[in-house]
Amino acid sequence: MFVYEKKLQYPVKIKNPNPKLAMAIISQYGGPDGELGASLRYLSQRYSMPYPELKGLLTDIGTEELGHLEMVGTIVHQLTRDLSEEQIREAGFDTYFVDHTTGVFPQFASGYPWSASTMQVTGDTIADLTEDLAAEQKARVTYDNILRISDDPDVSDVIKFLRAREIVHFQRFGETKRTR
Amino acid sequence: MDTNKAKCDERGTGTLPGCCAPLAFPYVPVQKNDPERYSQQDALQAGTLFPGLNLPFHAQMKTKFPAVNTALSELMALDFAIDELGLYLTTHPEDTEVLNLYWSYIKLGREGREAYEKQYGPILQTDLTPGSFKWLDDPWPWDLEEDEK
Numbered sequence: 605m606f607v608y609e610k611k612l613q614y615p616v617k618i619k620n621p622n623p624k625l626a627m628a629i630i631s632q633y634g635g636p637d638g639e640l641g642a643s644l645r646y647l648s649q650r651y652s653m654p655y656p657e658l659k660g661l662l663t664d665i666g667t668e669e670l671g672h673l674e675m676v677g678t679i680v681h682q683l684t685r686d687l688s689e690e691q692i693r694e695a696g697f698d699t700y701f702v703d704h705t706t707g708v709f710p711q712f713a714s715g716y717p718w719s720a721s722t723m724q725v726t727g728d729t730i731a732d733l734t735e736d737l738a739a740e741q742k743a744r745v746t747y748d749n750i751l752r753i754s755d756d757p758d759v760s761d762v763i764k765f766l767r768a769r770e771i772v773h774f775q776r777f778g779e780t781k782r783t784r
Numbered sequence: 785m786d787t788n789k790a791k792c793d794e795r796g797t798g799t800l801p802g803c804c805a806p807l808a809f810p811y812v813p814v815q816k817n818d819p820e821r822y823s824q825q826d827a828l829q830a831g832t833l834f835p836g837l838n839l840p841f842h843a844q845m846k847t848k849f850p851a852v853n854t855a856l857s858e859l860m861a862l863d864f865a866i867d868e869l870g871l872y873l874t875t876h877p878e879d880t881e882v883l884n885l886y887w888s889y890i891k892l893g894r895e896g897r898e899a900y901e902k903q904y905g906p907i908l909q910t911d912l913t914p915g916s917f918k919w920l921d922d923p924w925p926w927d928l929e930e931d932e933k
Contacts, residue, residue: 610907614831664870666866677926696882768838781812
């Protein structure tokens, strides 16, 4: 059972619209190493886990990733508000706009729609946990790259928080291999 | 070979990396018990409660979390510390020091929640809101208010 809390995990207040940056950041919404894939990966891997600390960790981190999905969606939403037709064309946002207007659709930065083929549930404890370690690092790199191209401190502030969470999750997944 | 196998059987299953498998498993050192911690406000700003896990990409970039003490930012900080400690305790269940801290944050979190709800409205749809049904009231978490644009 899930219950919705009407608040974000970390505040998102983006003052300046920037559709070009939104098109990059959307990759952490529905891209190959994004938060949607992360939460579905962990929440789906739980069922075949043999030990309680693994069930607990995948439940808690999978749930936190849903909160991160909401934060990334919020960034994209706030970066694409109140756009003029000229801004849409100049930013190259027209290819996204024609399909989704300013709705938030789970897709790669390249436009490819979110795909379950970016994640795995093997049913094997070691294989799944090793994938999870890699997934946290891949998400961390994506956030590094967003920080490289972001010139908006309001955006970078939130991205830095999300990046820090990947490091903590990596640590916890790594520790489960020694708690038994 | 046989001695190795006997050792493995002795130790039973579930130990990783075990004596049977010293290779081919990624190794992450376990965080020591009762590790150094930030305050909950600093933790929210850093994205982790633990200085040892704070490995920023651009060390020179200043964080600009609005350090105003609103009921919302206080509740976010408390809830964040609670989430972070919950994850830590999953792999360190024997750390009683941190367990006590976890419980004290949970108590503070309950108070913070009440303070927030009085000022801004419900967090859960099932929160009691005397007078009227306030769940649908703006702003939703992704909304910017007029003075924030």
